[in-house]
Amino acid sequence: MFTKYEYGRIGEQCYREKLDNGLSLVVVPKKDFNRSLAFLSVNYGGADRRYKLNGQWIDTPSGVAHFLEHKAFELEGGEDAMTAMTKRGANVNAFTSSEMTAYHFDCIDGFFDNLETLIGFVTQPHFTEESVEREKGIIAQEIKMSEDDPDHVVYYGLLRGLFKKHPIKDPVVGTAESISEITAELLRSCHSSFYVPSNMTLVTVGDRDPIEVRDRAERLFSKNYSEAPAREAYKEKQEPAKKLVSSDMEVSERLFLAGAKTKSNLKGEEAVRFNLTAALSLNALLSEASPLYSELYSEGLVNETFSYDFESANGVSFFSFGGEAERAEEVVDRVIKEAERLSGGIDRAYFARRKKAAAGDELRALNSFDNLAYNLALGAAGGYDYFNAASIMKDISEEDVCGFLKTWLTPERLTLSVINRKER
Amino acid sequence: MVVLLRSYSYDIMRGVRLKCVSTRKFKTGAVSVSLVCPLDKKTAAMNAVLPYVLRRGxxxxxxxLSIEAYLDELYGARLEPVLRKRGxxxxxxxxADFIDEAFAEKNVRIIEKTVDLMAEMLLMPAVAGGRLRRDYVETEKDNLIADIKAELNDRRSYASGKLIEKMCDKERYSVPKLGRLKEAEKITVATLTKHYRELLPKVAIEIFYCGSADPDRVARAVKTGFRSLPRGEIAPFTANEIIYSPRGPVREFSEELDLTQSRLAMGYRVGEAMRRPNQAALMTANAxxxxxxxxxxxxxxREKQSLCYYVSSGLDRHKGVLLISSGVDEEKLGAAREEIERQIALLKNGEFEDWELEAAKKSIVTAYLSVCDSQPALESVYLDFGLSGLDIAPEDVAALAEEVSREDVLEVFRGIELDAxxxxxKGGSEDVH
Structure with a gap:
């Protein structure tokens, strides 16, 4: 059933349905906006490397999902879907994360034509052996470029420190060696296994008729139901693989990112609750409004590049914080001490106003179509409703936050990744 | 069907203008204050650091901490320093942005409170002995110096920045947004305080609001909040110095850095088309x-010849400078540049197909109608309009783009000339010169 859901408190509504072929459909009407956006996500990303096909476990090189994303745009006869849609005035793009490949466009008019093109090129591959070989050069360039990017290097340094074998530690784009192993045949096999409606979500946002979106979706996807392969569930120890990962680059300031693994294999609302608890805990500890940040900033130990994040993907979760800091080790020590202090009890008024601000942030995030679509798609794949996040956050207490900091933010769990300055 | 946004203009006081865009479609309201300072190498670093110092207290x-606590009580309103170079x-x-009052308790008056805080930041900073606080100035000066040095980290924008610096060496435009390192290092509490006090009475100010509130209410809030703004002779905004053609042959510059991929930046003068700028045609030609x-x-x-990983062009419509930026393998630098120049020569000759023009026009139409769906985009575009003295709306630019003809873009292409x-x-880091 194509069902309408209302969220009066945040002024949103949406329609949802799981079609017979297994496709998750989410339609968000937005009055008075010129743009419309469609976001088609495949629950298959860079870390989905080992899976079971016809009773056999298969290992694939790193970079396959991302490679497939590049080649999906190829249309029959060698034309490119991006070009075709850009000609109509649409903005088209795609990205691959460790757990998702997403194709999306936004446009002012011609929405349904573009939707047809989008669903068409994502579900029907047209690449050839030759075009796959040609693409290797382009992707090799992308890999090289990412290797020049200090943020990328410090991030994957942290992940290699945290995880021993989980493929989330390897760059989604792959490496020069790994992509050399990729063939058209492998890409086709991954496509036919994972690009099935039951493993996909279509989210649209904008002032378009929801019924028509639903009817088009039903018509444009295959009618068949089939399930995507099961993926390896990696077991990781709670302690990090390495405590310190460092490299040298020509950067203007020493750069660091520290972090720790948190809970794994959470599902549905339980996962949302944990994610929100993590976000609020890090917020109370490290946000710009926190006493610690104010001290570190005033002392010049950190600058405005300092930030923190919590990520949950592929059955694992971890938090990280970092930025430019010559005395990174000292910053990490101060964070640990402050976490210890807060886990003993958080000032009630401070926590209440941080929560009030976080509720404001959640509301502000609803302005962005891209953010809405991404989070609704993640929710559809993960079995929860993003629009309910705000009401779940209300129930998170000081005790939850103290508990999070006490359990997860401890010296033995932390890994430090640094980029040291190499003199020119 | 395009939904038109209503907008209202107010002259708040001498040299202070307010633009209000009225709409209920966002969850938030947004307010910005922009001091329009002439770009100048003597003051650029001081200007760059100023909003950050004022934001401290x-x-x-x-x-x-007390600012953040106050913003938290306004449902996590955000108020951030902004620094931009436009021509x-x-x-x-x-x-600043803050949740729409429809989602807050009754009578919180978030708009007035945010405008007041913003005005206080600008007009009544935390001082010690009549000067800006030393600790704030020192930390923010260090941060500015770090930011200037950090420009090196982003190779792409570093290359573009260097090109502008060299190509426009005789123009104010060569001064980077953050100012120069040498000037940043010279900042002291005394010089910055003096500069701040001299700047306020003479600077032109553009204020912007977008949200659901009655524009008259916003105008009242701004008038009240900024009532103590000193106003003297307002320095008229000096027009951009337009260079219609390069001084001589193409100038070549290069630098070595430890990287895996080379970067190519090519700077063009838009030239004759800047005499009577047709904004829509300029943007369409660039697209x-x-x-x-x-x-x-x-x-x-990129696509057909695989000569680079990325290539794109950008246009500063205020200044009439067009910049091409590309990431290239070192051995392909020559071929990539040759191909870029060849493509431009073809365009100058009118050798392009109708669909290319149509696609470019559509991209501008889409971009400008999409602006209406985002508060930060509206803010930015209205600042551009204000600086150009244009009393138009983003929807008007979209409509003008629909009208752009083959002859219009050809006129733009014919004028552009490579300057630098x-x-x-790639250079080994052991390679010390």
Whole structure:
């Protein structure tokens, strides 16, 4: 059933349905906006490397999902879907994360034509052996470029420190060696296994008729139901693989990112609750409004590049914080001490106003179509409703936050990744 | 069907204008204040650091923690320093957004409170002995110096920045947004305080609001909040110095850095088309050349010939400078540049197809109608309009783009001339010069 859901408190509504072929459909009407956006996500990303096909476990090189994303745009006869849609005035793009490949466009008019093109090129591959070989050069360039990017290097340094074998530690784009192993045949096999409606979500946002979106979706996807392969569930120890990962680059300031693994294999609302608890805990500890940040900033130990994040993907979760800091080790020590202090009890008024601000942030995030679509798609794949996040956050207490900091933010769990300055 | 936004203009006081865009479609309201300073190498670093120093504390909220606590009570309103270079104007100020009052308790008056806080930041900073606080100035000066040095980290924008610096060495435009290192290092509490006090009475100020509130209410809030703003002779915003053609042969510059991929930056003068600028034609021509995935450069240099990883063109409409930026393997630098120049020569000759023009026009139409769906985009575009003295709406630009003809873009292409090229090449770090 194509069902309408209302969220009066945040002024949103949406329609949802799981079609017979297994496709998750989410339609968000937005009055008075010129743009419309469609976001088609495949629950298959860079870390989905080992899976079971016809009773056999298969290992694939790193970079396959991302490679497939590049080649999906190829249309029959060698034309490119991006070009075709850009000609109509649409903005088209795609990205691959460790757990998702997403194709999306936004446009002012011609929405349904573009939707047809989008669903068409994502579900029907047209690449050839030759075009796959040609693409290797382009992707090799992308890999090289990412290797020049200090943020990328410090991030994957942290992940290699945290995880021993989980493929989330390897760059989604792959490496020069790994992509050399990729063939058209492998890409086709991954496509036919994972690009099935039951493993996909279509989210649209904008002032378009929801019924028509639903009817088009039903018509444009295959009618068949089939399930995507099961993926390896990696077991990781709670302690990090390495405590310190460092490299040298020509950067203007020493750069660091520290972090720790948190809970794994959470599902549905339980996962949302944990994610929100993590976000609020890090917020109370490290946000710009926190006493610690104010001290570190005033002392010049950190600058405005300092930030923190919590990520949950592929059955694992971890938090990280970092930025430019010559005395990174000292910053990490101060964070640990402050976490210890807060886990003993958080000032009630401070926590209440941080929560009030976080509720404001959640509301502000609803302005962005891209953010809405991404989070609704993640929710559809993960079995929860993003629009309910705000009401779940209300129930998170000081005790939850103290508990999070006490359990997860401890010296033995932390890994430090640094980029040291190499003199020119 | 395009939904038109209503907008209202107010002259708040001498040299202070307010633009209000009225709409209920966002969850938030947004306010910005921009001090339009002439870009100048003597003051650029001081201007760049100023909003960051002012953001640290005010008379009634003397430190970051008390400001943040106040913003938390306004449902996590955000108020951030903003620094932009638009042509030869350096715009400094603040951007704030906050939840729409429909989602808050009754009578919180978030707009008035945010405008008051912003005005206090600008007019009544935390002081010690009549000067800006030493600790705030020192930390923010260090941060500015770190930011200037950090420009090196982003190789792409570093190459573009270097090109502008070299190509426009005799123009104010060469001054980077953050100012120069040498000037940043010279900042002291005394010089910055003096500069701040001299700046306020003479600077032109653009204020922007977008949200659901009655524009008259916003105008009252702004008038009240800024009532103590000193106003003297307002320095008229100096027009951009337009260079219609390069001084001589193409100038070549290069630098070596430890990187895996070379960067190529090519700077053009838009030239004759800047005499009576047709904004829509300029933007369409840029889109056609290198602004969208159907552009000449993207389709040919990258897609067909695989000469680079990325290539795009950008246009400063205020200054009339067009910049092409590309990431290239070192051995392909020559071929990539040749192909870029060849494509431009073809465009100058009118050798392009109708679909290319149509695609470029559509991209501008889409971009400007999409602006209406985003508060930060509206803010930015209205600042541009204000600086150009244009009393138009984004929807008008979209409509004008629909009208752009083959002859219009051809006129733009014919005028553009290559002035300087900057290459960032791979060099071993052991390679000390």
């Amino acid at each position: 005010t008379a009634s909220h003397p430190d970051m 030869e104007a350096q715009c400094i100020g603040f951007y 056609m050349l290198g602004g969208v995935p159907t552009s000449r450069l993207f389709m040919n240099v 090229v900057f290459t960032l090449k």
